[in-house]
Amino acid sequence: xxxxxxxxxxxxxxxxxxxxxxxxxxxxxxxxxxxxxxxxxxxxxxxxxxxxxxx
Numbered sequence: 001x002x003x004x005x006x007x008x009x010x011x012x013x014x015x016x017x018x019x020x021x022x023x024x025x026x027x028x029x030x031x032x033x034x035x036x037x038x039x040x041x042x043x044x045x046x047x048x049x050x051x052x053x054x055x
Contacts (some may be wrong), residue, residue, distance in 0.1 A: 024053055
């Protein structure tokens with residue numbers, strides 16, 4: 001049987017991690033106008049680099 005307090009803590013922790021990852025990812029997103037400009041120019045803007053997310 002799962003301890004409800006532990007389960008609630010784990011769900012809250014996961015929600016926090018998801019929120020943090022969502023915020024981090026959104027910082028790398030291009031504004032719609034820039035994204036369209038890149039598509040028209042061939043897509044490679046020189047920003048193709050691996051993303052490292054630290055905790």
